[in-house]
Amino acid sequence: MPPLASAKSQTKSPTSKRSGAAKGNFQAGLQFYSLKSSAVALLLWLSFATACSTIATFDQVAYDKATGAKAEALALMDKATDSYGAHLKEIEAVSLTIDKAYEYDRGRALNTVTVQQWEVLRDPNRNLFGGFLRRWHDKGSLKVDYITEKKPDIAEAFDQITGLEIGKRKAN
Secondary structure (H helix, E strand, C coil): CCCHHHHHHHCCCCCHHHHHHHHHHHHHHHHHHHHHHHHHHHHHHHHHHHHCCCCCCCCHHHHHHHHHHHHHHHHHHHHHHCCCHHHHHHHHHHHHHHHHHHHHHHCCCCCHHHHHHHHHHHCCCCCCHHHHHHHHHHHCCCCHHHHHHHHHHHHHHHHHHHHHHHHCCCCC
16 A cells, blocks of 8 residues: 555645646735836836925025124124124114024024024024124123134024035036
8 A cells, every 4th residue: 555645645636736826926026016016116106206306405695694604703702892782773774684694594494493593693682693782782791701702603503504504406
């Protein structure tokens, strides 16, 4: 009597031919599905990468406005040892330059982070340029040591704004 295993191997089920054909069709379908899903994934990624930017593109005008405002603000700070009233026109002019840069950036789409940086820099209740002007106004004049201490902080705040702008990708 032949072993049971060999008897089983000699008998074929009526579905064995179909299962081989079905397996081939399944594999072909799987390859097509895999290719199709890869193509869809690639298209989604490309559309996201190009159309769904989360930050504005680089803008030379915004960069120029920020660097100009920085230079004017730091030059004005050196004059804070004099009375606030003696430099009122310069203070207004520099404040206007900063306000223009802020408004320009505020009008650009996808520029929330930069706008927030400008708001912190301008805020009279913070310790950057707006707070410096408020203190100068309130005290009448400022000591050289205080000005020397604040200038690097304010310069750094401007540098963060320009650094963010430089880091943005160029428009196509």
